[in-house]
Amino acid sequence: MVLILVIWGLLQAASVPERMPGHSAGTISERIAAAAPHDTVHVEAGVYTEPTIVIDRPLTLLGAPGAHIQGTGGHELLVLAADSISVSGFTFSGVDRTFMEDRAAIRVQDARGCRIANNTFRGVFFGIYMARATDCHIESNTLRSQITSETTGGNAVHAWYSTHLTIANNRIDGFRDGIYLEFTDDSRVEGNTSVNNLRYGLHFMFADRNAYTDNVFSDNRAGVAVMYADGISMQRNVFRRAWGASAYGLLLKEIRRGEVLNNTFDGNSVALLVESTDHMTFHGNTFAENGWGIKLMASAIGNVFSDNTFRGNTFDVSTNSRTLDSRFEGNFWDTYKGYDLDRDGRGDVAHRPVTLFSVLVERHEPVIYLHRSLLVDVLNVAERLLPVLTPVELVDPQPRMRPPL
Amino acid sequence: MMTTLLTFHIKDALRSRWLFAHFALYLIITEGLLLASGTGDKTLLSLINVVLLLVPLVGLVFGTIHQYNSREFTELLLTQPVRRSVLFGSLLAGVALPLMATFALGVFLPFVWHGGVTQDQGLRLALLLGLGSVLTITSVGAAFMVSTGQTDRVRGIGTALGLWLVYAVLFDGAVLLAVTTLGHWPIEKALLGIMLANPVDLSRLILLQVFDAAAMMGYTGALFTRFFTSASGFIMAGTALLVWMLLPLWSARRRFLSQDF
Amino acid sequence: MMHLLSHEHPPVEVRDIRKAFGANQVLAGIDLVFRRGETTAIVGPNGAGKSTLIKCLLGLVRPDQGHVFIGGINAQQDAAARRLVGYMPQHAAFPGSMTGRDMIRLVEELRQEDRAPDLELVRRLGLGADLDKPFRQLSGGTRQKVSAVLASMFSPPVYVLDEPTAGLDPVAGAALKDHMAAERERGATTLLTSHVMADLEELADRVVFLLDGRIRFDGTIEHLRTLTGKDRLERAIATLLEGDAA
Numbered sequence: 001m002v003l004i005l006v007i008w009g010l011l012q013a014a015s016v017p018e019r020m021p022g023h024s025a026g027t028i029s030e031r032i033a034a035a036a037p038h039d040t041v042h043v044e045a046g047v048y049t050e051p052t053i054v055i056d057r058p059l060t061l062l063g064a065p066g067a068h069i070q071g072t073g074g075h076e077l078l079v080l081a082a083d084s085i086s087v088s089g090f091t092f093s094g095v096d097r098t099f100m101e102d103r104a105a106i107r108v109q110d111a112r113g114c115r116i117a118n119n120t121f122r123g124v125f126f127g128i129y130m131a132r133a134t135d136c137h138i139e140s141n142t143l144r145s146q147i148t149s150e151t152t153g154g155n156a157v158h159a160w161y162s163t164h165l166t167i168a169n170n171r172i173d174g175f176r177d178g179i180y181l182e183f184t185d186d187s188r189v190e191g192n193t194s195v196n197n198l199r200y201g202l203h204f205m206f207a208d209r210n211a212y213t214d215n216v217f218s219d220n221r222a223g224v225a226v227m228y229a230d231g232i233s234m235q236r237n238v239f240r241r242a243w244g245a246s247a248y249g250l251l252l253k254e255i256r257r258g259e260v261l262n263n264t265f266d267g268n269s270v271a272l273l274v275e276s277t278d279h280m281t282f283h284g285n286t287f288a289e290n291g292w293g294i295k296l297m298a299s300a301i302g303n304v305f306s307d308n309t310f311r312g313n314t315f316d317v318s319t320n321s322r323t324l325d326s327r328f329e330g331n332f333w334d335t336y337k338g339y340d341l342d343r344d345g346r347g348d349v350a351h352r353p354v355t356l357f358s359v360l361v362e363r364h365e366p367v368i369y370l371h372r373s374l375l376v377d378v379l380n381v382a383e384r385l386l387p388v389l390t391p392v393e394l395v396d397p398q399p400r401m402r403p404p405l
Numbered sequence: 406m407m408t409t410l411l412t413f414h415i416k417d418a419l420r421s422r423w424l425f426a427h428f429a430l431y432l433i434i435t436e437g438l439l440l441a442s443g444t445g446d447k448t449l450l451s452l453i454n455v456v457l458l459l460v461p462l463v464g465l466v467f468g469t470i471h472q473y474n475s476r477e478f479t480e481l482l483l484t485q486p487v488r489r490s491v492l493f494g495s496l497l498a499g500v501a502l503p504l505m506a507t508f509a510l511g512v513f514l515p516f517v518w519h520g521g522v523t524q525d526q527g528l529r530l531a532l533l534l535g536l537g538s539v540l541t542i543t544s545v546g547a548a549f550m551v552s553t554g555q556t557d558r559v560r561g562i563g564t565a566l567g568l569w570l571v572y573a574v575l576f577d578g579a580v581l582l583a584v585t586t587l588g589h590w591p592i593e594k595a596l597l598g599i600m601l602a603n604p605v606d607l608s609r610l611i612l613l614q615v616f617d618a619a620a621m622m623g624y625t626g627a628l629f630t631r632f633f634t635s636a637s638g639f640i641m642a643g644t645a646l647l648v649w650m651l652l653p654l655w656s657a658r659r660r661f662l663s664q665d666f
Numbered sequence: 667m668m669h670l671l672s673h674e675h676p677p678v679e680v681r682d683i684r685k686a687f688g689a690n691q692v693l694a695g696i697d698l699v700f701r702r703g704e705t706t707a708i709v710g711p712n713g714a715g716k717s718t719l720i721k722c723l724l725g726l727v728r729p730d731q732g733h734v735f736i737g738g739i740n741a742q743q744d745a746a747a748r749r750l751v752g753y754m755p756q757h758a759a760f761p762g763s764m765t766g767r768d769m770i771r772l773v774e775e776l777r778q779e780d781r782a783p784d785l786e787l788v789r790r791l792g793l794g795a796d797l798d799k800p801f802r803q804l805s806g807g808t809r810q811k812v813s814a815v816l817a818s819m820f821s822p823p824v825y826v827l828d829e830p831t832a833g834l835d836p837v838a839g840a841a842l843k844d845h846m847a848a849e850r851e852r853g854a855t856t857l858l859t860s861h862v863m864a865d866l867e868e869l870a871d872r873v874v875f876l877l878d879g880r881i882r883f884d885g886t887i888e889h890l891r892t893l894t895g896k897d898r899l900e901r902a903i904a905t906l907l908e909g910d911a912a
């Protein structure tokens with residue numbers, strides 16, 4: 001114990017800012033080994049290169065500005081293998097990609113109550129990898145990578161068989177998936193920015209009762225994918241510029257009983273793809289300047305779309321079926337050509353958001369060649385008057401005259 | 406000589422009612438769209454239809470009528486020491502330039518007093534006006550071709566309307582028929598060639614690249630995007646537009662130089 | 667202006683021109699030479715080839731064969747030939763929004779003569795203020811006066827006048843004929859068509875009678891009278907026509 005106190009004293013003496021690192025203070029692993037549970041281990045500025053650091057007891061690891069844990073490429077940097085560990089203030093780099101394992105800068109393994117905050121990750125394969133983590137907070141980290149192909153990249157924040165996570169206010173740029181959740185329930189994903197990822201900005205599968213709010217997903221090659229989940233809530237997120245042949249602002253597949261409220265979909269190839277999804281509420285969202293606003297597949301059942309705004313989309317809604325079980329109520333469509341004689345703010349004639357042309361494009365994609373031609377305009381009007389190919393039930397009986405506030 | 410004649414033709418145009426009517430037409434359409442939909446993209450999108458349909462229609466029909474109306478005066482000018490090629494150039498410019506200018510001004514001015522445009526919108530508007538000008542030259546050239554080849558006025562105007570119908574509607578009808586019946590054949594690449602054969606379609610697809618970029622992501626859409634963004638495709642599209650401007654003119658000029666008045 | 671014409675070449679020379687419109691042979695080999703100071707009436711029934719012959723002279727119609735030379739310049743190949751010609755069409759279609767003065771200025775610039783135009787005829791025809799009114803406000807006769815001014819404003823060596831007095835009031839008609847007579851005195855060569863026989867008798871020295879694209883008579887008015895035994899030109903021409911039918 002005396003020895004520990006002496007070392008502690010030496011550490012304190014060593015932590016003057018000008019001091020070059022890696023000298024008499026020893027490695028971080030040594031300091032952790034020397035720390036008592038619930039201690040705070042301060043790490044001063046400097047580049048630390050050492051074998052994988054394993055934290056096996058609850059403690060706080062606090063990096064001073066300039067504290068940089070740099071790997072040599074072939075191993076993970078930090079493993080959190082105990083409860084109540086906090087890591088903050090560090091820069092992590094030097095974790096090479098590998099096909100053998102999901103090699104991460106920080107791995108959380110069977111831990112509870114961890115906190116990883118205010119760190120910077122550069123040039124890492126996986127950023128933060130959580131396996132069987134509970135009640136962990138991943139906050140205000142910056143994760144940057146420049147992977148060049150989907151198959152060789154890792155994920156920035158990855159969770160597997162975890163619960164009660166809070167992933168908030170992180171900035172993620174250039175991974176395969178920005179945030180990946182699998183078998184991870186009852187978690188919150190808030191205020192993150194996830195951009196330029198080669199696959200999904202956010203990707204989750206088999207992840208129930210999670211809430212996603214106030215995030216920005218932009219310029220991700222395939223957008224955001226949500227599959228096989230129950231009871232999700234997505235609110236006030238921005239889905240922007242998912243751009244490509246199979247890119248979706250938000251892809252929903254096998255989702256039930258969730259809500260998608262007040263989100264903004266802006267400039268995506270397909271803003272929202274709804275497939276085999278039932279009893280979802282889509283309310284108050286804005287679909288602007290997308291190629292397709294909503295692609296509603298025949299397998300979607302009992303969904304309600306209300307008070308959404310559709311503006312400047314090439315196609316507002318398209319579908320591959322003539323019979324549909326979803327309802328549209330009181331949305332604002334900028335393509336609506338009706339009138340409001342009784343001045344109740346609702347159009348007096350129903351709006352058919354699915355045009356003949358969108359059905360033709362769904363069946364024969366090359367027909368897109370004819371978009372904005374006089375012929376197509378005439379065909380659309382004719383179909384509107386006498387529907388033959390478009391779904392008869394897919395109408396908004398009382399469309400709004402103005403976008404909802 | 407050219408300047409003298411051109412000045413005369415433009416002065417004549419400036420004093421005539423048709424030019425003012427043409428200007429007013431575009432002014433009223435644009436102003437109406439701006440009042441109805443604001444300065445956003447929706448107005449620009451509606452203007453696409455105007456540019457693709459009205460501009461060629463006006464160019465063809467007006468160009469033809471104008472040529473028939475001024476035929477006797479053209480004859481009179483030819484009895485002066487004027488080379489036919491020079492007169493042809495001034496006649497063409499005397500119709501196409503005023504049409505282009507009043508079209509561009511009529512569309513542009515309402516944007517000015519509705520608070521201007523953003524830089525992005527300005528570029529889109531410029532593209533729209535540019536393609537409108539190209540289509541003006543093409544359709545006026547076609548009108549000259551019709552009127553030099555056909556001395557009967559009624560038949561000439563009928564031919565001009567027919568040309569418009571073919572390029573603005575029937576051509577697309579044939580494409581729709583082909584795509585829906587030959588769907589199992591790889592016809593996407595053929596569509597690139599087909600597009601180059603119709604200046605209206607070519608202009609429309611260029612505009613789609615800008616106004617509906619997000620929707621051009623399917624196989625065909627991406628094919629077109631790749632075409633227009635590649636150097637060779639860009640050059641081919643530009644060359645095609647140039648050919649579509651020059652071909653009718655060249656043909657009309659050849660007839661004009663050898664025809665009997 | 668006469669200096670423009672070289673003395674080696676006749677003012678107008680028509681060499682074996684033929685022209686067919688489809689199966690219709692409108693001109694079937696015409697040879698003519700028009701001399702200085704000579705006024706020639708081109709006469710013949712409708713469809714005889716008069717207007718096609720005139721259009722060949724003006725370069726408006728390209729003959730299938732043969733050439734027209736104006737002062738030695740090939741009228742089909744060189745627009746400069748028309749600098750030597752003043753043309754007055756039967757009916758001048760001026761743009762309705764332009765004025766006579768606009769036209770005078772235009773012709774001035776197109777001809778690029780190195781001297782000011784002679785606008786004496788404006789005064790003599792009593793055009794005056796009408797010169798500044800748009801054509802759409804002018805009567806056919808007034809337009810015809812403008813047309814006469816345009817044809818003669820640079821005193822060209824060759825005149826081609828197509829029904830020049832049609833639509834003119836008698837006073838203006840007389841003024842124009844006086845002017846043409848004066849031009850002939852100065853050596854101008856004039857080709858004339860008219861349905862007004864009195865005009866032809868007054869102005870022409872020579873008559874060329876066309877029928878079915880061929881020259882049926884070419885000689886002086888006196889010769890024509892002698893040949894047909896008719897004093898009045900109208901009678902003489904009718905006799906020619908009858909003789910041809912017989």
